[in-house]
Amino acid sequence: MAAVSLHRVNKTFGTVQAVRDVDMDIAAGEFCCLVGPSGCGKSTLLRLIAGLEDVSTGEIRIGGKPVNHRPPAQRGIAMVFQSYALYPHMTVYQNMAFGLQQSRASRQAIRERVEETARLLQIETLLERLPKQLSGGQRQRVAIGRAIVRHPRVFLFDEPLSNLDAGLRQQTRVEIARLHTRLQATMIYVTHDQIEAMTLADKIVVLREGRVEQVGAPLQLYHHPANQFVAGFIGSPRMNFLPARLQRNTAPAELVLPSGEILLAAVNASALPIGSAVTCGIRSEHVELVRPEDAYLRATVVLREQLGDHSLAFLRLGDSEELLTAKLAPGAEPAPEQLVGIALPPTHCHLFAADGRACPRSTEANWTETGVSSVVPRVRRKLDDSGSPIKNAPT
């Protein structure tokens, strides 16, 4: 078990800069997920840690010691590849023993270690088979086994589940989580699937275009994304974004939608000038449907999706192109084409400046201190003669 730290790590391929100034600290025994869209440099970062690529500038430390100039085999790491990369002409046993044989361990010691690992992963019966005689899930286990058998200080996983079907993926995910608890090993896990990251990680690193966008615990990223990119990337269905203009920058911030309606967001927007273009973000589970006559915002239902334990409604707000997604309890689904009222609770609203940066959200506690209860102050729609909305003071 070893800590991994990266200090101002850069990697360029020709003229393309794949990794830019990455600083990262992963504690010993931590499960760290690197997530981001394809081409964000997450796999490159993993390969830099593995030593399969050399850093252009910067320093990588494993267990406190710089490893920049150490070959991969001497870094105390093991890697599980997306394609498994099992040696096709060797049996499962030989695949797992191959690395140990290079370290000149005794035949007896190798056999014991391979068998112990095989028991752990329940692949004892497969030891004499060739990779082509295994199913996808079994190959995956062997690939993990080949990593475990070397007793590495750090495990590296490069999208290990992306070749499995959905059911097996979930099952293997649980197994990896259990394995982490059992081995208490440092694990670095690359994925583009934010669900894997949310469920497995102690710490998530969100990358975009080679840069670290945010580092934090899964729920911290979920509730307090540092910017619009992270907000949109973490969470499924994706967070809803509404373009707006800032009307008041003292808490609670007041926003005007293009259609003229006013929204409140429990954020500290004091850094932003009044009148600036902003984006309001809200997750689908926080969009509440109310009776149209009680609501300030109204939308028509375009489509709904039944998912058993919940359903999703896609709503058209005014004449905007983007649909608003609302996550609803079963039985509460409105019919398509139905006019519904929408309430967006200010405590659940995120506010992003034009450059994408998030305004700090008030926590539940200090929000109450400012005198606004976390119970939604429903702003009723009231139009004066000119058609511009008048906001009721929250009661």
Next chain:
Amino acid sequence: MSRAPTVSALGFHLAVLAIVLYAVFPFYYAVITSLKTGSALFRVDYFPFSWDLHNYVTLFQQQPFGRNILNSVTVAVLVVVVSLLLSALAAYSLSRVAFRGRGLLLGTILTVSMFPQVAVLSGMFELIRALGLYNNLLGLVFAYLIFTLPFTVWVLTTFMRELPKELEEAAILDGVSPWTIVTRIFLPLLWPAMVTTGLLAFIQAWNEFLFALTFTLTDDQRTVPVAIALISGGSRYELPWGNIMAASVLVTVPVVVLVLIFQRRIIAGLTAGALKG
């Protein structure tokens, strides 16, 4: 409606028959000629009327033909071994190691195989004399590498390029040296390709005539193609067709046998690139 398929099937089989006839007839004629003696040689027969092995016996009595076969086998096997060994290592670096001038090097290797043999003959002759390999089988091995190597290097480079990169990286993480990567990971996966290229190199070396004629002097250093060409009769006006045909049959048989043995491997080797290793 049932006639059309019959007609087309008939046409197909006739075409196959024509091709087989075209390919096999010369060899068949050599076989039946080699079994004839005396004036029968000059009669055109399409069926073997006589079964006389006399030509085969005199072939070995009148010249060191056994020695010639042994020479050919030695040269061809050495050429195959050396060119596979060198080209496997070269293919590893040409396909896996990024270095400046890699494309140029590959191009140069290809260019070498384009020179006609005659063009390099005199230069090669000087080289072999200088190395003291004249009239020596090793000289032939050395000379043959000039046309087997470009071919084997190119084929193996192509095959090695198609092996997944992760395999090599997994091996690097396992702490394996490049030598072990080539011998323990790549070669076992490449062996269908190795068999194919090795066999083609063997055939090239086995059939080569010009270098073998130029770089050898004495009967006991000659390889089979040269020995056959130099078989002479009792007088300068007699061409011993029977012996020549017997010798031709004898040197063709090993190649045919090899191809039949490795036939399935050759197909596997030629299509291996289409499948994932």
